[in-house]
Amino acid sequence: MSIVKDILAELWNTELNYKGMRVNIFGIPIFKKYSQRSLRGTVDRLARNGMINKEKTGIILSLKGRKYVEKRIDMLESFEPPKNSSKKKTLLVMFDILTDRKAEREWFRWHLKKFGYIMVQKSVWVGPDPLPEDFKEYVKKINLKDCIKTFKLAKDYGEYKNSQ
Numbered sequence: 001m002s003i004v005k006d007i008l009a010e011l012w013n014t015e016l017n018y019k020g021m022r023v024n025i026f027g028i029p030i031f032k033k034y035s036q037r038s039l040r041g042t043v044d045r046l047a048r049n050g051m052i053n054k055e056k057t058g059i060i061l062s063l064k065g066r067k068y069v070e071k072r073i074d075m076l077e078s079f080e081p082p083k084n085s086s087k088k089k090t091l092l093v094m095f096d097i098l099t100d101r102k103a104e105r106e107w108f109r110w111h112l113k114k115f116g117y118i119m120v121q122k123s124v125w126v127g128p129d130p131l132p133e134d135f136k137e138y139v140k141k142i143n144l145k146d147c148i149k150t151f152k153l154a155k156d157y158g159e160y161k162n163s164q
Contacts, residue, residue: 003034003042008051008061008069079135081115082128089157091129093117095148104144111135118157126157 034042043059046052051065061069093112097105109125115135117127129152139145 003038004046006034007039007042007046008065077138079111079114079132079138082130082132087128089116089118089126089128090153090155091127091131092120092151092153092157093125093127093131093148094151095123095144097123097144097147101144104142108139108144108148120157126153 043052043054046065047054047059049064050062051068053060053062095105095108097108109119112125112127115127115131117125119125131150139148
């Protein structure tokens with residue numbers, strides 16, 4: 001997850017806070033893996049872009065930031081691999097998701113890895129059949145269906161590789 005997503009997620013999930021920032025019980029902000037310089041620069045950039053508001057009482061998520069986080073939460077729905085899929089890699093998945101939908105493309109690739117798929121080329125993956133039904137429905141919902149093609153292989157991908 002990027003620093004921008006971490007900052008916005010922390011502001012979104014604020015429960016225990018000090019001056020609008022989520023903190024641990026000692027009042028220390030929860031951003032352990034980033035340097036102060038990196039955090040400061042990113043917070044300034046988020047403020048310039050209207051994602052957050054820097055106020056005397058602290059940093060708060062703006063309306064634009066809330067809409068962004070809501071969109072990301074909806075888009076980043078997570079799915080579990082199907083329990084009835086075979087271990088054989090017999091489904092070829094090819095996709096062409098445009099660069100203006102980079103987040104969706106990365107989400108799709110992440111799920112392919114999670115489902116046990118391996119990358120043959122950047123947008124060509126092979127893995128076990130079938131893809132989960134709820135995953136396929138969600139792909140339709142976020143309008144990626146026309147960007148993705150699947151093909152059933154006659155034999156396991158490993159057999160194709162070994163015969164070359």
